[in-house]
Amino acid sequence: MQLKQGCLHRSKKTSGQQNLTIELCKKLPLPLPSIPEQKKIAQILSTWDQAITATERLLENSQQRKKGLMQQLLTGQKRLPGFEGEWEEFLIAELEDKGWLKLGRGKVISKKDIENKPGQYPIYSSSVKNDGLMGAYGEFMFDEELISWSVDGGGNFFYRPKHKFSVTNVSGYMRLDIDRLSYKFLAEQLAYLHERQAFNYQTKAHPSVIRKLYRVKIPSLREQQKIAQVLAVTDAEVAANQVRLECLKEEKKALMHQLLTGKRRVQVETEAA
Known part of the structure; x- marks a missing residue:
């Protein structure tokens, strides 16, 4: 077929x-092998299908665990051992006024710019796919920890660990006072709150919108950091399952290419006469 x-x-x-x-x-x-060989090939491929299905369940479970932890830890419903006291609530605009964070916009990076200055530094844009990764460039805007978000179409937030990268003009970024706020914690809380908002390509997440829209709950810096560590562990679990799933799919594809073309043959037990 x-x-x-x-x-x-x-x-x-x-x-x-x-x-x-x-x-x-x-x-x-x-090319059609004998019926016993066809059955053997189908059995082998079925084993890969079962492994893929099982890994998809593991991935879904790990993603659900992450969502559950976010709901509990980022709202203060569940406190980690050793922490108590009330959390403070602030609008993004209030945090900006206090000097705890600053908002900015990315810059235009055209395809011609990328062609003229090829390189290895990531460019992040407004897409949700692949954490917003658009391509690579020979220059970079940042070499630090930041939070970025999609201004056009979606308003999704992304935690950016320290590395050399750029963000385009359809993205915004936040620079934090690290003596007050944890990048990972605030990015996770904004991502959690974002799921409860309704953005589309008409409702754009300009900085002026972000400032007045999001009200975040802030515990002590030490509790922020501890929550961020817990969520980072769940992130690693999700990422590991994603990698395993992609590997299994690629292995099955390669196996299909070998077995379904006859390039690789399987041993079939012959029945005794």
Whole structure:
């Protein structure tokens, strides 16, 4: 079937030629092993399918655990051992007025800029996919820990650990007073609050909007740091499951290429006469 679909894709010129192409594909030789070998190959691939399904469940479970911890720890519903006292609440604008954070916007980085100055430094934009990674560039705007967010379409927040990178003009960034606020903690709390907002491509998350929209709960710096450490552990678990899932999918794809083309044969037990 895959061979026929490939033939159809390569040979089809116009919609009027589709039937003719299908007829041509029907005449292509399709490599078919014996029934016992077909069953053996199906069994092997089924094992990979089961591993992929199991890993998908692990990934979903780890993601749900992260959400549960965020709901408990970032709202003060559950306190970590050794911490007590009331949390303070502030609008982003109030934190800015106190000098605890500053908001900024990224800059325009065009495709021509990237072509003229290729490099290895990440560029982050407004996309949610792949944590907003858009590409790489020969220059960088930052070499520090920051929080960025999507201004256009989504308003999603991202924690950026210290590295050399840039953000585009459709992204904003926050620079914090690290004697008052934890980057990881505040990024996680803003991400948690963002899930309860309704942004789209018409409702843009400009700094003027962010300032008045988000009211965050702030415990002591030490408690912020401890919560951030706990959530970082869950992040590592999610990331490990994501990597394992992608590896399994790539392994299955490579195995299909070998087994379904006859490039690699499997041993089949022959029945005694």
